[in-house]
Amino acid sequence: MKFCSFASLVLFWNIGITQTLSATLPDPINDWPWWRGPNFNGVAAEHQSPPTQFDEQKNVVWRTAVPGRGHASPVVVGDQIFLATADEQSEMQGVVCFNRTTGKQEWITPVHQGNLPSGVHKKNTHASGTVACNGKHLYVVFYNEDQIKVSCLTVGGDLVWTESAGPFDPEKYKFGYGSSPLLYGESVIVIGEADSGGFLVAFSQRDGSKLWTTPRVAHASYSSPIVGNIAGKEQLLLSGHSEVISYDPKSGEEFWSAPGATLATCGTMVWNGDLVFASGGFPNSETVAIKADGSGTVVWKNKQKCYEQSMLAYDGYLYAHTDAGVGFCWRCSDGKEMWKTRLGGPVSSSITMAGGHLYTATESGEIIVYKLNPEKYEEVARTSLGTELFATPTVAGNRIFYRVAENGPEGRQEYLYCIGEK
Template structure:
């Protein structure tokens, strides 16, 4: 392999199929397989370029759309057939985060070789509504109640108006960030690479830090929330020995 990292996209389950994305040096494809039998349902070829983004299915503009960012495009496909629906040009080749949406707008960010964040109409027109130069390369963003929340690679949190891209606020949390923010009870949880988790309010009015918690001294995984519990992966090093842990935090 010509690149430092291997495959990254997660499988996607949709109406009895599992959709697999493989975009790398050659023979790139997206394919759907029957969940019960493994039979191939459809397959489409992709450009022979690296990409790490996981596709997502959203119901937008009256139909299910499979959305994928990467290969210098934002693209939409019919998840039942793999048929290409529409696309819009992007400033970057490689994406890592999964796209998010609000109404008929979809949002993505990338960082190689150029960087930026963009909003695109998902009504079939492929119209680019707004862009900026913020690089959320490894992280997915959060769309919530008309606003877009994002963390860049350097640990700076942003809130933008989803429709216009207007910046509502930004605040430096600190530390490099590889994990994605998650939302629960109007609060956003974000863990940096040094194992510190920040909790701040999901509000466009101002940045309001609610808590900071340290678990271990390494954190790369996104927390998972189920009911009243948070599942959190972290690692600690002591006397040169590294140990990984899985925490369950609840009340």
């Protein structure tokens, strides 16, 4: 299914975002308001065409230092860029805002002070979930004080409310938390899954009151919920616990479920037509395609592992950058391998598509750009930004924004890059 500028707008409005409480909705063409972009699929609007050739000097519009540490992706709305961040020394979790044009820091708001988890996996942070913005308010989720807490801030940085989604006690798998909040209609939807219990909860964007709660299996998993208009209706998708489940985003009631993926998953599900796709990597490896018509039919599966990163589905083909550092293109309808190539790894950042190109990256900061072509792999560029890259880039206004880190003699410092034609 091809997405053009008009189609992007239609999908944006159709998934219920017209019901948001904001007086100024995000622009589905020029903004990137939440995890995986305006259409929740990692695909920028068709007219977007950021540079494919860049490095630490070439086509850098600006670079600015980011306080703290986090793997949350940049969110771009209007003239502002928002990032979740955490300062481990002061035990602060919060949101920092930069000017989109200049890169200048406008404000930083602590959301939580103290009560950070005692430990977190070396490849995770205390600020890995991406902010979601409805144009007037921001929503951010943190693991703090043994709970999953969702907070609302104004775009000016004022804290409006904070509520607990539920207890979070990863007794067995102390990897931390990394899921992003999902905006749908008047709700903000949050997931929490640990050995001690699991839940999917919807809160009112306006005042934080709880709208509905759906229990999840008590086992650690890390994927973010996502919503798409699939097989004729709006479906909220989640993988994990060796199954894929579709929920009604209005009520949290289950539409259907099917076996697939693995016990623990991290990547966000994707879809194309009436097929949905998931991948996982613990305790085994599996990528699976399932019909989303309620039948639960598993159409195809393979043993490739896209564990921490999300795949990208577009126009009948599924693109992946596996944990083993291999790039794949599969035909969505039957899983036929169209091509595979060595890209390099390890990888945590998810694929982003813009201007007929796919952008992917390794954890060491190597960025690979290749053409959107299911027939063969056509590499356009390889470059590097920083020495550490976990956050997924975002595209807005023909520019691409990267959150990276540099490790040097004076320690670790994060930077936000704005890449655009100069």
